[in-house]
Amino acid sequence: MFCMVGERINTTRKRVQQAVADRDAAYIQQDVQAQQQCGAQYIDINAGARIGHETKDMQWLLEVVQPVVTVPLCLDSPDPKVLAMAYERVQKPPMINSISLEKARFDAMAPFLEGKKCKIVALCLDDSGLPKTALQIVQRAETIVMRLAGLGFSRDAVYVDPLVQPVSTDTKNGAMVLEAVSEIRKALAGVHIICGLSNISYGLPKRKIINRTFLSLMMAAGLDAAILDPLDADLTAVLKTTQMLLGQDLYCAKYLKAFRAGELPG
Amino acid sequence: MTDFTTIMEVLIEGDEAALVERVNEALNQGSDPREILDQALIAGMDIVGERMETGEMFIPEVLMAARAMNAALEIIKPLLTGAGARAAGKVVIGTVKGDLHDIGKNLVTMMLESAGLEVYNLGADVAPEQFVEALKSTGAGLLCLSALLTTTMPMIRETVEAVVQSGIRNRVKIMVGGAPVTEAFAREIGADGYAADAGSAAKMAKALLAGSVV
Known part of the structure; x- marks a missing residue:
């Protein structure tokens, strides 16, 4: 089973940074729901880009994200104090990054x-x-x-x-x-x-094209998790196809399901 | 008078063997090594830098051109004497303390060397006092600082402050860069210049050393 960690809630991304600065909960909530729908098993939360605001931004993100997703979070910070604070505020056992x-x-x-x-x-x-x-x-x-x-x-x-x-x-x-x-x-x-x-x-x-080809090769070598954009349909199509080719998709069921849902480009 | 255009062309293509051949040919025909260096080689690398900045050339192609440049420099350098042997300026460069990323910084180093500058690369995870010491011992007129993490960006500021404290700030220009670093940040911490990529870094370094950026 491949573990997809959704990377989108990261304040180094301009649109996310703007939403965090404006405390625009609806934007963040819509984004994480979309990531979960596309198969993310963890939602990465990185609030590091606004220097001096990381603790408060992280706190706010945890408050707005948790009510709208069922998957656990991936707490992303190099600062142990921020991680300890965030750990106390999550409802499900998280992934710590890193x-x-x-x-x-x-x-x-x-x-x-x-x-x-x-x-x-x-x-x-x-x-x-x-x-x-x-x-x-x-x-x-x-x-x-x-x-x-x-x-x-x-x-x-x-x-x-x-x-x-x-x-x-x-x-x-x-x-x-x-x-x-x-x-x-x-x-x-x-x-x-x-x-x-x-x-x-x-x-x-x-x-x-480099990223998706690389994902396929890495999976063949033994990679079983990745931090990626679950909304990138070209990328997740390669992910599903590779799982099938590596014998991780019994009766090709997930691949065919993706085909019927119109998720496979090309 | 040799035509330097073909030297520049093969340099930009990164064709090491052809470049060595053309440089030797020009020397045999009596061209001045200083002129070959300035008008063909450094001028060629300036174009490489510009094309990198505009996205026409990519990192592997820039690396190929730099490798060819190094081979040409090995031929040219021993022939330079007296005033001609002097580098266009001295630079101290490094990634700040707490940050181990050095790929981008090494690319910048390579482009600065290709621009004819004498570069002292202190590596990664370099403390403010090490930068100050190197500036003093080399007499370099330019300091280049890199950070790749939002968590180590404040160390750029601390390093700039250490240079101010040491009393040599008036004779040293400071240029900063790295993925999270912006022009606004550079201005805020009192740096003299900012470069977004290795191509523009070489251009900015030369401008700073020439005193044309204030």
Whole structure:
């Protein structure tokens, strides 16, 4: 079962930032309902873009989003204080986005996370910076899964993010992360693997075709979750088709359902 | 007098082998290495920067052109002597403390080097005092600061303040950039310039060093 985390409620997006600044609840509520209808299993909430307003913006978003969706939230902030505040205000066990192996960040997050019943996105990032080889990504995944186990997180609660880097700045970046995902799938049975898609296409034209092709390849390698736009019909069509081709759609039922609903372009 | 147009063309195409051949040819025909550098190579990279800014060229193509440029520089540099050997200016660049992103910053570094500047790249996660120290020891006239996170943007401000505190602000121009950084933010924190991409960064850096932006 592939886990789709809806990425749209993020204040770095201009329209969302405007709605948050205006306290336009209707806009936000409509958006999250649409994401849920399109299959989002978590709704990501990121209130970080208006510097100095993150706590209040996050609080407000949680108030307006929760009454209108049934799926849990993905609390997206690098600030443990914001995450702790938000955690107290959610009705369903959330996904926390994110923790990394950067020492200051891990140490700040650990006391808050210990024993919590939530999912967590674990970035393969440490103080030496972005990973440079597939092996490095796998080693960091192993380390962070082990350290989270020490805080009471089972593998099923951990969503490892291998960190996708642009293929435009180094042509090997695509193959590197694909290899890493295959290896993590083998080395860490039961763990989930998640990523954002759009980094891969930075610096190139027609980014959407790159993103969706990449999603398909990543799923074949073992990716079982992604932070994406559930309203992007071209993208979710690739997602459903790939699930079918990988044998994850019994009797092609979901694919055919999408076809009858007119959700498959082309 | 050699025609520099073909040198520029093969440089923009990123054809390393052809560029090396054309540069050697021009030298054999008696062209001045300084002229080749300024009128063909740096001028060619200026066009690459402009085309990147307008979206006509993409990052992999810019990287190919830069690789060709480096090969040409290896031939040209040893031939420059005296006043001709001086770089157009010195630059200190880095990603601010707490931020590990360096892809964009490295692209900017490459474009600055291709513009004939001497660049001291301090890497990522660089503390304000390290920037100040590097500015003092190199005598650089331009500081370039990058941040890729909204959470590390305030560190740009702190770094600018550290430069002011150190007493060298009057001889150092400051340029800032990175995904969440805007022109308004640059102005607010008292930076001298902002660049949205690596192409415009090279142009802005040269303008700042020449004193044509105030």
